[in-house]
Amino acid sequence: MKKYYPYEYAESVFMIDYQKLYQKGFRGIIFDIDNTLVHHGDDSIPEIDDLFRKIQGLGLKTLLLSNNDRGRVERFIKNIDTPYICDADKPNPQNYLKAVEMLNIKKEEAVVIGDQVFTDILGANRSGLASILVRFIRQDDEKWIGKRRYVEYAILECWKRDKSCYRRIGDIYTEGTAKNMKKKKEKKLFCEICPLTYEISKSKEVCKRHIQDFAGKEKFSTVKQKEKLPNLVFSYNSGLIKKGKGIDPVLQKNKARNIRLASSRINGMIIHPGETFSFWRTVGKISKRKGYRDGRIIIGDKLMPGLGGGLCNLGNTIHLLVLHSPLTVTEFHSHSDALAPDHGKRVPFSSGTSVSYNYIDYRFKNNTDQNVQLLLWCENRKLCGELRSEREFPHYYEIIEENHHFHKEKEKFFRISQIYRNVIDRATGEITDKQLIRDNHSEVMYDYDQIPQELIR
Known part of the structure; x- marks a missing residue:
């Protein structure tokens, strides 16, 4: 926890x-x-x-x-x-x-x-x-x-x-x-003793976050608009439903529903200069009454059903959009990015962002001199995302992965890689900075038989 x-x-x-x-x-x-x-x-x-x-x-x-x-x-x-x-x-x-x-x-x-x-x-x-x-x-x-x-x-x-x-x-x-x-x-942590102590610990963390936001001076984004800002900074889409050995199709269907509900709360959000976007302040508390269902969540090192499961995918899409911009990530939590086998070309940072109401949040701040807009919607069984601005930024960004492989440690396999962000001058096309954004060491949480043998070292 x-x-x-x-x-x-x-x-x-x-x-x-x-x-x-x-x-x-x-x-x-x-x-x-x-x-x-x-x-x-x-x-x-x-x-x-x-x-x-x-x-x-x-x-x-x-x-x-x-x-x-x-x-x-x-x-x-x-x-x-x-x-x-x-x-x-x-x-x-x-x-x-x-x-x-x-x-x-x-x-x-x-x-x-x-x-x-x-x-x-x-x-x-x-x-x-x-x-x-x-x-x-x-x-x-x-x-x-x-x-x-x-x-x-x-x-x-x-x-x-x-x-x-x-x-x-x-x-x-x-x-x-x-x-x-x-x-x-x-010695077990208090939150690990039983489900009740886990919920007690979780409630304490939620309360602390409310106190922190109430007492803080952070200005959060609250305004949405239907009209798109003119400049497309970056776009990304991913499949809502994963298939494969050991993947529950019902939980995947529920995940897609959860993402649709939450993305509708975010779609069109304007983040003005100096404002901070908070995933949970925008999405709000999830409940069955609001239509959320059980999807896959991670507790400890295990995948299991849980209310609102799958919203980490939505958080990760937002993170990927923000990484392709000069916006400043102010809060980020990670979990394993090896929850399911890669299909097709590997996309670094296509998963791995963790969110849980409300103390494990995803936040970024607009420290630029112009408005930006976050667009998220679902269509054709895909989650689609766009980050837009009023005009072009002087730099653009690319995410690259190096040394990608799998390694066995005792009885478990882990994905190993280093993920970098290149900052590129738009006028010259030259790389002005290379930033390590994740030194990846993620436990593989799917059937080991599906790991490509040529990537095991």
């Missing part, structure tokens, strides 16, 4: 074992300043200056990521040798990723440390970075701490009482002995 807040917790920046972070493979620390290192607006103190020297002495790089202006940050670092980014617009992922680039490390080698769930930790989550939440620094005479702080208190208390329900990025404080690892494998 995927979680939306994968973070560690510490009482203060002084309670974190930075040497253990280094041993676990981390190489860079991205710090918030106010109420994380010092009280809001205060200058640095000798203890913080010494802490930075200690951290850097261990071989860890540091960077300050602050929503404050340059003057505030430069005043703070007068005795600290560290790069910084000011006016960071947290939780926007852009400057989190810029921070990783400035530190010259990989994303999995960075950890964000901050005091706010809805800025520091949310931004790290959106950027795919590990994070540590610290208790915010509060003066004894402070009586009012803001509405968000009380919401954060509630989330933190849930976290403390039920840590077993959370996937913890980096698993920072777990000892790596064989004995402890064996115990960890034997």
Whole structure:
């Protein structure tokens, strides 16, 4: 079961074992300043200056990521040798990723440390970075701490009482002995005990997402129009019904129905500059009363019937359209893309996007200077999608896959590949950037006899 807040917790920046972070493979620390290192607006103190020297002495790089202006940050670092980014617009992922680039490390080698769930930790989550939440620094005479702080208190208390329900990025404080690892494998998560505990955990995640959206400042797209915008950015269509050994035709028929219902809620959506598209805020909660039926869903590593099954296909089509544009993906979750054998030419990223109401969402933001439009409809047993804009963008995009093969690990087979996105200058036709968008390691979830023998390595 995927979680939306994968973070560690510490009482203060002084309670974190930075040497253990280094041993676990981390190489860079991205710090918030106010109420994380010092009280809001205060200058640095000798203890913080010494802490930075200690951290850097261990071989860890540091960077300050602050929503404050340059003057505030430069005043703070007068005795600290560290790069910084000011006016960071947290939780926007852009400057989190810029921070990783400035530190010259990989994303999995960075950890964000901050005091706010809805800025520091949310931004790290959106950027795919590990994070540590610290208790915010509060003066004894402070009586009012803001509405968000009380919401954060509630989330933190849930976290403390039920840590077993959370996937913890980096698993920072777990000892790596064989004995402890064996115990960890034997111990079930709360959500894995039985169907009831799974539903309890799921309801908690749904509630947390509602709170997050209510307290956040994100502006979501809500306007639809029938008239198509003039420029076609990219189009894609795929079959609604899969056939083959072990594939239930009833579930496939139900999947097609589910996709038709959900796509009608999205078709024609206009995303204005600065707006974010959310799959679940647009589609809404699914139910039998609304006409949804059981299709194929994935729980753990198993395919099984479930209400609304098949909507991951719809989410994946949207993702494929967005990848062929300059729009910014702000939330993406994946599952195996080897649910059924490939028929005909292999299309990278033709599946593998995961959505589940509402905490496993698919979201993208329009950071361009023009409106874009998302069109989705079903006809002739196919799901059709178009992304349109008011005018051409200066670049176009292509998705390529390299090193595609299958590999057996113990008793299971996995699809292995690297999927890249080429950014191409429209005027010159030259590739200006090549971005790795997925290092694919997907468990094969269909009959192994249908794997092409020539692709097994």
